[in-house]
Amino acid sequence: MASKIEEVRKEVAELAQASPTAQELMQRMVRLLHERMLKCNWVGFYMLEPGAKPPMLALGPFDGAMTPHTRIPLNQGICGAAASSGQTVVVDDVSKDPRYLACSLETKSEIVVPVFVHGAVVGELDIDSHFPAAFTAEHQELVQYCAMLVGKKLEASGK
Ligand code: SME
Numbered sequence: 680m681a682s683k684i685e686e687v688r689k690e691v692a693e694l695a696q697a698s699p700t701a702q703e704l705m706q707r708m709v710r711l712l713h714e715r716m717l718k719c720n721w722v723g724f725y726m727l728e729p730g731a732k733p734p735m736l737a738l739g740p741f742d743g744a745m746t747p748h749t750r751i752p753l754n755q756g757i758c759g760a761a762a763s764s765g766q767t768v769v770v771d772d773v774s775k776d777p778r779y780l781a782c783s784l785e786t787k788s789e790i791v792v793p794v795f796v797h798g799a800v801v802g803e804l805d806i807d808s809h810f811p812a813a814f815t816a817e818h819q820e821l822v823q824y825c826a827m828l829v830g831k832k833l834e835a836s837g838k
Pocket of ligand 1: 757
């Protein structure tokens with residue numbers, strides 16, 4: 680029997696096929712991950728604002744409670760760390776990470792994966808969990824796959 684993660688991976692691949700635009704793919708992807716992955720309690724994209732100086736991440740499609748962090752500079756938060764380094768950041772216990780910007784008091788762990796277009800960071804996929812250390816290597820691979828699909832969709836639309 681396929682694992683939940685394998686099933687969800689197939690479902691997001693189907694979404695990427697079926698979504699006419701990157702915006703629609705992102706909207707449908709956050710909903711799918713939030714509904715299907717029970718420990719993914721907030722799922723959202725932050726995208727770099729075009730031309731902003733200093734560079735700024737702006738909240739994009741998300742599913743979960745509204746966050747106070749609608750715009751995040753690159754030198755702040757786990758979100759800023761992932762976007763400025765171009766690296767996936769996994770935090771097993773957000774209370775021990777001084778970079779963490781609180782979105783919900785219930786959040787215990789977080790993963791942020793950059794989205795690349797032609798090798799440059801254009802945004803990121805951020806997931807918060809109410810459970811400590813919720814994101815295993817398998818989850819990391821799934822979230823990276825999701826971010827890659829969005830990057831490819833943006834590339835296909837000429838971004
Ligand atoms: N926790 C993030 C901020 C965004 S909220 O989680 C939705 C951070 O530390 O950058």
